[in-house]
Amino acid sequence: MLNSITNNMEQSLHLKYEIINKKDLDFIELLFNSDNVRKFYVLREDHSKDLSLFVDYLVNAHNNQTSITYKIMLLDDTPIGIVGGELQRDFDGDVAWNISYAILSDYRNNGYATEALLAFTNEIRQYAISKAYLDISILNVDSERVAEKSGYIKNHRVGHMDPQHEELDVLFHWEKKLHSERDVYFQMGINAFRNKDYREAEKCFEQALEEGYNGNPNTDALCYSNMGMACTSYGNYDKAFRCLKKAQSLGLTNPSIEKELRWLRDNVGLY
Numbered sequence: 039m040l041n042s043i044t045n046n047m048e049q050s051l052h053l054k055y056e057i058i059n060k061k062d063l064d065f066i067e068l069l070f071n072s073d074n075v076r077k078f079y080v081l082r083e084d085h086s087k088d089l090s091l092f093v094d095y096l097v098n099a100h101n102n103q104t105s106i107t108y109k110i111m112l113l114d115d116t117p118i119g120i121v122g123g124e125l126q127r128d129f130d131g132d133v134a135w136n137i138s139y140a141i142l143s144d145y146r147n148n149g150y151a152t153e154a155l156l157a158f159t160n161e162i163r164q165y166a167i168s169k170a171y172l173d174i175s176i177l178n179v180d181s182e183r184v185a186e187k188s189g190y191i192k193n194h195r196v197g198h199m200d201p202q203h204e205e206l207d208v209l210f211h212w213e214k215k216l217h218s219e220r221d222v223y224f225q226m227g228i229n230a231f232r233n234k235d236y237r238e239a240e241k242c243f244e245q246a247l248e249e250g251y252n253g254n255p256n257t258d259a260l261c262y263s264n265m266g267m268a269c270t271s272y273g274n275y276d277k278a279f280r281c282l283k284k285a286q287s288l289g290l291t292n293p294s295i296e297k298e299l300r301w302l303r304d305n306v307g308l309y
Contacts, residue, residue, distance in 0.1 A: 047108055050157040053150060055108040058096045058120065062109055065117045066093055068142070075140045078178045080203055099124065106162070110141070110154045118145040121154040123162060128171060129196045129211065135162055135170035139184075146180070155188040163216050166225035171213045175206040185212040220249035224256040224264075231268055239268040259290035270298055279308040 047055045058066075067089050070076055076086075085092035099105035107122030119141035128134040137158065141151050159170060172190060174181045182192070190212040197208045217225075227242030243265035251258055266281030279302050282295050303309040 047157060047161045049113075050153050052113065052148075053118075053153055053157070054111050054113060054115075055121075055154075055157070056111065057100060058093065058107045058109050058122070060093055060097055062117075063090055063093050065109065066120075069119065069140055072140075072143050074143060078175060078181065078206070079138060079140045080200065080206070083202075096122070108154075108158065110139075110150065118142050118150060119154065121158045123158065123170065125167065128169065132169065133167060135167055135216075137170050137172050151181075151184045152187045155184060159188060159214060159216070166217070166222050166229065168215065168217045168219065168222045169213060170216055171211045173209045174212055176208050176210065177206065182212070188214075190214045218249065220246045220251075220256055223249060224261065227264060227268070231264070231271075234271075236268045236272040240265055240272075240274075243268065257288070257290070259285045259288035262288065263290055263292075263295055267294070267298060270302070275302060275306045275308060278302065279306075 049055070070079070070081075070089060081092060085095060096105070096107045100107065105122060105124035107120055109117050110119040110121055111117050119139060121137070121139040123135035123137040125133055126136040128136075137155070139151055139155055139158075141154075162170065170190075171193075172181070172185055174185060176182075185192075191214070193211040193213050196211040199208060200206055223242050223246035227239045227246060230236070230239035230242055243261045246256060247258060247261045262281045263285035266278045266285065269275070269278035269281060278298070282299055282302075285295060299309075
């Protein structure tokens with residue numbers, strides 16, 4: 039589950055977004071009245087029969103912090119579609135975003151689906167989930183084009199059939215890496231530190247270091263600095279001192295490190 043879900047996806051060039059709520063049922067019924075949407079946006083059988091259950095599911099999943107679904111609107115507030123993602127296990131067993139979207143027929147072929155998918159993909163980068171994917175039927179050429187334009191890559195080794203929807207033919211994963219593994223562990227460390235689980239934060243920053251640098255914005259120096267702060271917080275002062283000095287030796291100097299080192303000098307005698 040996500041620690042928190044924001045409701046503030048940035049307005050993109052031609053579109054804006056609002057979290058789906060129960061008042062959107064009329065629009066959802068209009069959207070799924072389209073044969074093309076019904077064909078490729080597969081719903082559970084009970085949701086398909088009663089779209090109010092589908093809307094309830096989206097709202098509850100958002101409240102339970104397992105998914106996010108936005109209503110896509112033009113800048114004049116006209117609703118034209120939905121885009122969202124749900125946390126699921128992918129074929130490798132990793133937690134990933136399973137993304138889906140749909141656009142009203144009258145507004146297709148204007149680039150809106152690509153714009154919305156790009157905006158949503160950028161939005162979910164704030165969470166410590168490393169991958170997003172779409173399941174796309176090989177019959178859905180338009181959606182494949184949208185995924186490709188949005189930077190998703192077709193995984194040819196992950197093709198499958200839905201036994202309840204054989205009319206869709208083969209579905210393939212279209213995948214996008216949201217973060218390096220270092221990013222994921224680094225963010226996990228930050229979250230653990232905020233939750234005052236300092237030993238877990240220490241482990242996460244160590245794991246981030248093991249993933250290697252490769253130009254990542256979360257540099258070795260930042261990992262050592264944050265690890266030092268975590269170690270100080272639970273009393274591992276020797277390691278905290280070593281980590282903070284290592285961060286400085288790598289060129290990172292800031293008031294937080296200096297303050298922490300002064301504290302270790304004045305209270306523990308390390309200098």
